[in-house]
Amino acid sequence: MKRAVIEFQNFSFQYRAQTEPTLQDINLTITEGEKVLIIGPSGSGKSTLAHCLNGLIPFAYPGEMTGTMRMMGQEQKELGISELSNIVGTVLQDPDGQFVGLTVGEDIAFRLENEGIPQADMIGKVAAAARAVDIHEYLGAAPQSLSGGQKQKTTLGGVLVNEVGILLFDEPLASLDPYTGKKAIELIDRVQQETGKTVLIIEHRLEEVLHRPVDRIIVMSEGRIAADLTPAELLSSDLLRETGIREPLYLTALRYAGCPVTPEMNPQNLAMMELDSCTDKLQAWYDNHGAQPESPEYPPVLELRDISFGYEKSRPVLQGLSLQVGRGEMLCIAGRNGAGKSTVSKLICGFYRLASGTILMNGRDIGSDTIKERADRIGFVMQNPNHMISKTLLYDEVALGLRQRGIMEEEIGERVHGILKVCGLYPFRSWPVSALSYGQKKRVTIAAILVLQPEILILDEPTAGQDYRHYNEMMEFLLDLNQQGITVIMITHDMHLMLEYTERAIVLSDGIKVADDRPERVLTDTDVVRSANLKETSLFALAVKAGIRQPVEFVRRFIAHDRRSRGQ
Template structure:
């Protein structure tokens, strides 16, 4: 019989700053060598569970506890955070909160330095960890200068050098492009198989994690464990839909076709699912759906013309990039980590100036405009919410831009409350920012820009850290603004988002534009997918496996049908 290494028994926890507990009577046992996935909507208590396991609760975040929590057989009250860190290695949701070194190598070596590992052995182990995550070329780089995905690789390598028996990953895929995310899932799986360590993964991107086997999926909702079962058992229930978690795309299509999913069909992965009883209803559904081409705006509101740029002389990031954004369009900019996607947004907003080319807004060259002048028309939501937050209270953060513009307080209250309701933040309007989860902070930053009603909204990874329900609420609100004329640009790794909401996809690789087309066509082009670290969706795999329709057409019809359900 396997030994329990994480044991919650009737465990409850309430943060000192909150009036209600975040965790309620949790009973959960994770056994030695298991690989467990924990899912749940934003604010459900997933990250609080993680903080309990790695010792941040109670040693950093104070509050009231009841019940028992044992890690490796010892109650957490009998261990300090130093001892717990020897048992539990953590990759945090927010990489910036984990950096301590001036270079990537120093950051990876931090645990080894604290353990007084001899320098020769330390150098060897740091290089091996960096090589495992394919990051040896960046050992001398500053962690804070890296892209979101590169930062995630740094923290992952920092955990790999430790000898912890439990590895805890808090949303490890949040900032990664699809290909790199898949490589991370495979890496975690290989570590599990080769070392036998206990792996706990907390992640919104369920389908990506299930690319490799997990022993159990734990579903958390409103601070309680509401599900504890195998992936096959979970995916034939409605628990994901009722708790607001996105189910795999291939299951979406099968449900649209009226197929009944059972555990015996092995639905945990597109490769394992048995489709014998689904071919006929899937074919009937496919025959009844037609792909509609979205209209393309003929009036460009934003023009990027032959733009080149580098942060350092002689080291260009962007090479002769040109594209247009039509008025009222929803355009996704996609590509691998470090391809230059976020750099383009910073150039549009005026944070930097192009070394060549120009950016035109409504027919006018923006080169003479200040950041403030551009902000009157162009709103920008950064990838990391901690880079935007400046006020201690949520309401004041969202109201800040309107107050800066001199808007009357009554109007501010009305507009702030409206946006908070749409973003699912109204119940937390009086909360301190410090009490929010990473996903909730992300929504705060989006709300703070939405409330200003800009003509163009640029969102850098808007869905990172968001559960499916809040993702849909935000995107439907953005859709509503789009129908009223707002132009929306989304920098994203989320292929689901690109398919469901993008009218066009501009794809970047190595600082160059390599594609500009509708998402359904982009996501079936092997060369583009490989160059930009994108990934064919499971819809494509479902079409191939079932033999229903031509894969490109199948993906297009799914998108049309899905959009029709959301916008009848």
Template structure:
């Protein structure tokens, strides 16, 4: 029997600033050498649980604790954050924000510096650790020059250097492109096997984490543990749906096909999944499902012709990009970190000036138009709502753009109210923005752009950091806007989003377009997947596994079926 290394007993925690406890009566044991995944929707308390384990609670975020939490047999509240940090190494969510050093070596050495290790020993240890995380070639490199995946390696190295017993990953996949996310999960797996540490991963992208095996999955909802089981057991239960966590797509497809999923089928991984008689059900479902052909003739609203741009004179970041977006489309722009997706949106909005090429809007050349002129037609919503919000009250924030344009007061009132109703914010209109959740703030920023009546709306990572419930809410809201005639362009890393919501996808690598086609085409094309750091959808592999001759068609039919299901409002819980 293995020894528990973390042991919560009847543990309750309430933040000092809140009236209700965030964690209620937690009983949880994590054993030495285990790999545990903690999932849960936003606000479920999963981050607080992580903070309890790494000591930020109660030492940085104060509050009341009842019950006990033992870390390596020591009561955590009697230790201090520094001794806990010797036991628990935390890799934080934001790979950019957590870097302290400027070079790889310096960042890895940070914990050693604080322990007053001599420079000579430090250099040696840094070399050892960087070998472990595969960064030995880059010790001298500046962190800013690294790719997303390399950054993840460095932050892992920075905590491994302390020889911790427990590694805690707080949403390690956020902000990573799909292929890099997959590598990160493999890296965690390898490091755990080599060093025999206990690994705890907090993440809501379940399907991506399950790329490597985990021993147990803990589901947290509403401050309580609602499930503690093996991945196979969890996937064959109904816990995920009731806790608003997205099931892997292949599981969803199996359920649509009417298969009952049991733990004996090994559903946690597609490779080990036993299909047996489900195979026939899948094939039957595939044959019975037809795709709703939606072929609306539409005219192009936004056209880029041979656009080239560079931040510096001598170097170009965008090379001869041409594409066209039709009126009423929903398009996603995908590609790895730093491929030029955000730059492209800045060019469209006029934030940056193109070096050569033309941008046409409804056939009219707008290349020379100012930011202000373009903003009458094209609206841009940034990824981080905190970068847009400048007023205290919701109504003022939404009205801001109209006030600035000198629109008469009664018209402002009318338009703001209409927009707030469309965005579902009308009941909150007199609330201070600081009282809103992240998702609601996002809505406020969308509303503040929408009120200006743009014909095209560009959103940068509209659902980043959102759990499944909020993701669905935001996306359904965007679909509704789209039905009302707004053309929507999204920059995203989320393959689910691209597949489920945007029929048209454009993939970019190194400032060049490598695919401009249907989302299904993009996500099933191996060359594009590799070049743009995307990930093939599990639906495709499922279809191959079931022996369906046209896996791409299977994906297309699934998407169209799924859309129908969602339109009928039954959402996640559909067939039982």
């Protein structure tokens, strides 16, 4: 019998500012060397659970604890945050925000520096930790020059350097593109196998984490543990749909095809899954769901012709890019970090000047228009809503752009109220912005742009950091806007978003357009997928495995069907 490293017994926790406990009646034991995934929607208490483990609760976020919680056999209450950090190494969500060193080497050494380890010992330990996470060639590199994946490796190195027994990953996939996320899951798996450490992963993206096996999955829901099962058992149950976590897409497809999933089929891993009993049903489902109509022709509203741009002359970010956007279309621009996708939107809005090429709007060259003039027709919503909100009251925030344009207060009131109704924010119209949730704030920023009545709406990562339910709400809302005639351009590397809500995906790589096609065709093209740090969708892999002759069309029929059944 292996020894228990973490034990919760009838454990509850209530933040000081809350009226109800965030965690209730938690009973959980994790033994040495286990790899456990903790999933749950936003607000289910999974992050609070993580904070209890690494000691941020109660040391940084005070509150009331009842019941017991033991780490390595010792009461958590009796350990300080620094003693706990010798037991649990935490890799936080955003690798950028926790990078404290000016170079990779210093960041990894940070923990040792704080322990007062002599410099001579430190150098060897840092080198060893860096090698374990495969970042040793970048020891002298500055954080700004690293990719998201490299930053995360550095952070993991900084935790491993300290010989902790438990590794805790708090939403490790949140700010990574699909390919880098896959690599991160592989890295976690490799480190766990090489070191035998206990690994806890907190995430809501189930399919992505299951890229490598886990021993157990704990499902959190409304502050309680809703399930504690092996992956195979969990995926064969209805629990995921009940708690609002997205099941792997291939399992949804099997469900639509009327094919029951059992633990014996190995549903946790598509490559190893037993599908013999399902192939006929999948084929039948495919045949019964007719071909999807081609997307309609849209008259062009925005056109980029042969544009080039670079922040420095010697390093072009975009080279000879041409693309067209149709009126009323909903499309996305994808590509890995640094591929130039954000730059495109900034050029369209006029934040930077083109080096060469032209941008046409309704056939007219808008090269000489100012930012403000372009903003009357093209709205831009940034990824982080906190970057856009400058007023304390919701109403004032939405009215800001109109007031700056010198519109009469009466008309402003009418337009603001109208937009708030469209955005579902009308009940909050007299609220302060700070009282709203993250998703609501995001809506406020969209409302503040929509009120200027743009023809085109550009959104940078509209669903970043949101769980499945909020993702759905946001995207259905954008779809609604689109159906009211607004052209929507989204910059994203979220593959679900691409597949489910766009008719066209433009993929950039190193400043060049490498694809411009229907998303299901883009996401099944291996070369494009690789160049843009995307991932092949599991639906395609399922269709291939089941022997369906037109796997791309299968993906398309599935998405259309899925959208209809979710819309109900």
